Amino acid sequence: MHPNPSYQVIAHATLCLRDTIKKRDSFSNMDACIRDVKELSLVYDGKSENTFVSMYFDGRDKRSLQRRERACRAVLRGDELENFVKTMEHIRKHMERNRAVAIFASDKHDYVKVVPLPVPLPNMLVVDSSPYIRPLAEMTGEWEPFTLILINTHHAKIFSVSCGRVTKREDKSFNVMNKHKKGGWSQARFQRLRKGSIHSFLTDVVHDVKHIAEGDIIIAGPGQAKHEFKRLLPESMQRSVIAMFDSDMDDEQHLFSESLVAMAEMEWKEQKTLLAHIRRELLRDGLAAYGIDETLEAAREGKVEVLLIERGYKERGWICEHCQNAGRGDAEHCPVCGGRTSQVDIIEEIVEFAERTDAIIEFIDEEELCMLGHVAALLRYR
Numbered sequence: 001m002h003p004n005p006s007y008q009v010i011a012h013a014t015l016c017l018r019d020t021i022k023k024r025d026s027f028s029n030m031d032a033c034i035r036d037v038k039e040l041s042l043v044y045d046g047k048s049e050n051t052f053v054s055m056y057f058d059g060r061d062k063r064s065l066q067r068r069e070r071a072c073r074a075v076l077r078g079d080e081l082e083n084f085v086k087t088m089e090h091i092r093k094h095m096e097r098n099r100a101v102a103i104f105a106s107d108k109h110d111y112v113k114v115v116p117l118p119v120p121l122p123n124m125l126v127v128d129s130s131p132y133i134r135p136l137a138e139m140t141g142e143w144e145p146f147t148l149i150l151i152n153t154h155h156a157k158i159f160s161v162s163c164g165r166v167t168k169r170e171d172k173s174f175n176v177m178n179k180h181k182k183g184g185w186s187q188a189r190f191q192r193l194r195k196g197s198i199h200s201f202l203t204d205v206v207h208d209v210k211h212i213a214e215g216d217i218i219i220a221g222p223g224q225a226k227h228e229f230k231r232l233l234p235e236s237m238q239r240s241v242i243a244m245f246d247s248d249m250d251d252e253q254h255l256f257s258e259s260l261v262a263m264a265e266m267e268w269k270e271q272k273t274l275l276a277h278i279r280r281e282l283l284r285d286g287l288a289a290y291g292i293d294e295t296l297e298a299a300r301e302g303k304v305e306v307l308l309i310e311r312g313y314k315e316r317g318w319i320c321e322h323c324q325n326a327g328r329g330d331a332e333h334c335p336v337c338g339g340r341t342s343q344v345d346i347i348e349e350i351v352e353f354a355e356r357t358d359a360i361i362e363f364i365d366e367e368e369l370c371m372l373g374h375v376a377a378l379l380r381y382r
Contacts, residue, residue, distance in 0.1 A: 041355035044130035046321045049342035050080045052106045053087045054132035058120040059100040068125035083108045104131040145215040156205045174201040220247040271364045291373030299353035306378040307354045311363040313374045317346025
């Protein structure tokens with residue numbers, strides 16, 4: 001196994017890209033997904049539990065969801081069952097074959113939110129007092145958008161990559177004069193003209209990239225043109241270049257695979273840096289929290305700037321929807337207001353609190369984070 005856990009994501013990402021390269025699908029706007037997560041984190045029932053249904057559908061297998069629906073019907077009673085049955089009717093109206101989607105709904109609250117998924121997520125159906133957003137939050141954290149530029153002296157391709165989908169934003173060529181065969185002064189003059197033409201072409205591509213590029217930038221291509229192209233970029237965009245490598249202009253499959261490796265390596269390094277920063281802050285009793293109890297309290301109070309969560313980790317907990325107090329384990333009544341509580345995954349509640357206050361959330365696979373209690377955070381203030 002490769003020491004970088006992010007490589008586990010690359011195989012799945014490459015499979016997603018394989019079809020995308022052939023179809024040239026336009027990528028979904030990651031900003032829209034991030035806005036959806038923020039909106040959903042603000043939605044909850046302050047009086048009742050089991051009023052919202054969250055469904056993730058991969059666009060293919062409805063049978064697993066049907067089994068989950070039957071299980072929920074068997075458990076729910078009275079008004080909760082009636083609400084669930086009516087809510088599922090709303091949800092089915094938005095389910096389409098061959099379309100990955102997340103649907104969050106409540107008939108009681110006349111609420112339906114449909115989020116198209118650019119990458120299929122595992123099928124899931126959850127009934128709770130608020131939308132279950134963790135899978136959506138993990139997806140937006142794992143699939144950072146980036147711009148890929150494939151360039152030589154006379155041809156440039158600009159791609160936007162987001163959520164495993166690729167869009168070719170620009171494809172331009174320039175008929176650069178071939179090398180002059182005659183010797184003497186005319187050859188030197190010809191080469192100067194040719195270099196000037198190449199410079200003009202690269203400058204033209206820089207102009208296009210300024211209006212297209214988003215996120216990090218990767219530059220690839222044969223020869224030295226990519227290095228000259230980077231030097232022509234504005235300084236702010238040069239700082240966004242995370243990788244450069246040699247690549248044939250026609251081997252796009254190799255190009256995208258190498259780009260995913262570069263993005264995974266960058267993400268891994270950033271996670272290591274964040275963990276090191278948290279470790280320093282903890283040693284000097286600074287702006288950091290670790291463990292579920294400390295991190296939950298900080299997230300509830302809006303103190304979290306960056307939240308790190310062990311990917312896949314869950315822990316039983318409770319929440320009082322009336323006052324939003326929450327904790328690990330079981331509690332029938334809230335110790336603050338005395339209200340009835342709902343059973344939850346306490347990690348999900350930490351995610352929701354963090355989303356509401358625009359914290360950066362990272363889901364990572366690191367043994368050090370496990371030793372810190374599975375969650376940790378950099379704080380805005382004490």
